[in-house]
Amino acid sequence: MKEGQIPLANKQIAQHTHFNWMQARKKLKQNLFLLLLFFPPVVYFIVIKYIPMLGLIIAFKDYSFMDGVWGSPWVGLSNFETLFNTSQTLQIIRNTLLLSLLSVFVGFPFPIMLAILLSEVKKIWFRKSVQTLVFLPHFISWVVIGGMVLSIFSQDTGIVNYWIQQWTGSAFPFLYKEPSWIAIFVGSGIWKTAGWTAIIYLAALSTIDPSLYESASLDGAGKLRKIWHITLPGISSTIVLMFILSMGHVMEVGFDQVYVLQNPVISNVSEVISTYIYKVGLQGMQFSLTAAMGLFESIISLIMVLTANQIARKFGRGLW
Template sequence: MHTAYVHKAAAAGGRAARERRKRFRMNLPLLILFAPIAAFFIIFKYAPMAGLVIAFKNYTFYDGIWGSEWVGLHNFEQLFSNPQTLSIIRNTVLLSCLNIVFGFPFPILLAILLNEVRRQWFKRLVQTLVYLPHFLSWVIVGGMVVTIFSQETGIVNHLVKAWLGEPYPFLYKDGSWIAIFVGSGIWKGAGWGAIVYLAALTTIDPHLYEAASLDGASKWRQIWHVTLPGISSTIVVMFILTLGHVMEVGFDHVFMLQNSVVSGISEVISTYIYRVGLQGAQFSLTTAMGLFESLIGLVLVLTANRIARRLGQSLW
């Protein structure tokens, strides 16, 4: 009886091994396609994390990463004892939160509006127009913004001067600079971000709209009770991913629009790392800042996902 059990277990193990080999052969093309992506993240995302040890050392080119003197938390103490650091973190959080508050809902709204368009030629035209800014670099977009809002030669100020007699320094006032920063980010990214929500909208059963229409629901009621619940899981996932970048305000975006007059509001972590780390060669100090930025992003993602899990719509 024991021998029969052993043979049966061996046969079951053999079948399981054959099934694994079969699944591997079936998935081999997908694994080959995934290999370059995995290599990219390993080489450019995970391997450089070993360099974070610089944050705890007095790094010099001569001694290298591993030969430099270990200083423990000295770089963090120096960083947070500087009053400018709190201002930089405040600016980063402020601009990121404004991008989320005003920028995050915009792709959702755009996707819903495009989904309601029934004339396909008009829908394709609008989609093309709103997607195009995504493919422009921030160098081009920044040049366009400066051209439009420049105090002396800007198109907008030509109209302002004609109406009010005096041009307005849009790019040199904190409030207007923030508005231009947030608005240009929405203009550049909303069309591309809407693609995700348009894909999610295709998964909603059309019969739900028919049932809601038969019940007398208006178009706004259908959007509120059918469309938004249908893409709620996608919205939650995108929101969690967005929170992970709260401490990251795009360097290109800020750098192309900032100037010395509004440095009090436009100096953020990414520009600080460029100015102090690359231009000032204080690599240990800015690595400490980058590590702090990453840790805050990680905490925010984990917190948001934990809250979403209680609502039954977590990322993992």
């Protein structure tokens, strides 16, 4: 190598590094406002979501208030052994999976259908009125909605049983029969969440090129063919995304909904992980046992998300 080439190469590297640094500073200044907007959510997730995960350590300890998280003695997998040697635990997991899978697979198509129907409405005033009505339940507490459901299906004073009594002469115990209670549980969940979830699909529908519908009309395609060949493929990536995210909640049944609607008669199907953690963990003061249950729930949810994403990847729709 000739003399002077090494200093020249070092100078070029220094110039290149300086140029990259200037580019990075420029991009930082351009996106500073967006980064500031991004900062609060990051702090929220770190403080509210990730730091509390350290408390999962009590699943491997015999936790007590007096000793604290770090001072409580280690018991290894003893809490998990106790948990899964109890017949009630298996029943609770079965109930959680049953109610969650029914809510996911029965309720999943409703927001899609609702969004498609709303997008087909031409009268703006009518569409906005329907949107308001179907979005409204999302903002109502489950305590209120549960009270409404109990009032509607009550055996003594419910409006549904009032008409049934008029026709048949006897009331039907909707809230005290397992199949009908499950149907009411799933139906009330769909009614509360379908309108709000439909917003995501409406946003996805707005990205479809209108010229595709015009071309299909010229070819003589009807509404159903347009929906099947244009609308659904156009929002398929959003559908897959929402399905993968919903699979992450398979082991999570909302505490509010179950707790408001359940009663001792149908406890064989209504006792789920969230209510178990509340009754055994908070009321029964068995924090380590319920922490073990919560950790098990999270691991299964992670496995479900990874599995759903792996299946989606085979069709070119995976998240990662």
